[in-house]
Amino acid sequence: NAGVTQTPKFQVLKTGQSMTLQCAQDMNHNSMYWYRQDPGMGLRLIYYSASEGTTDKGEVPNGYNVSRLNKREFSLRLESAAPSQTSVYFCASSPDRDHFFSGNTIYFGEGSWLTVV
């Protein structure tokens, strides 16, 4: 059982280049998320998708776009990378938006380390 799989694991980009981070989950979860994690800061939500066909902005959406391709896949695109987007990116999934009150958690992918030079 792979859980949440994200690619690539490491990427170096030049300022202005574009790239897409891919994410897929095999747990039949409805909700998917993209977070970024920077030193000294908590995980910050970039975008999320509560269900197939819907996407919503999180706390830090500027400079990013997302696509919920189907129930399994949720991609994150950087159209014109900037050094401020150097970070670790985590894709995550959860059963649904109301799961937290029953203790169900979100499951994270292994992370993508992105450096923009």
Add this chain to the structure above:
Amino acid sequence: QKEVEQNSGPLSVPEGAIASLNCTYSDRGSQSFFWYRQYSGKSPELIMFIYSNGDKEDGRFTAQLNKASQYVSLLIRDSQPSDSATYLCAVVDMDSNYQLIWGAGTKLIIKP
């Protein structure tokens, strides 16, 4: 803006002792709280969920919630070197489609 605060540490604890990690949150209406563990270079993994006031125990881990004082804590008994990690506190934000608000984490070091 709603906040979740944690002491960044590092918190250094001798092997076999009790490690105590604290988290405070700003939203008095928060109801659900999570503790995650994150090893260096890895993704966060859930270790505790707590919803009600009081204590919740799971093996060597105890989560304590005090809604009146707006804090949640995590106790790790009989600390092991393998407990060395960063511990993240997360709070459900009911006003933003039940998204999680994350603390920056406390780095815990267990000294053999």
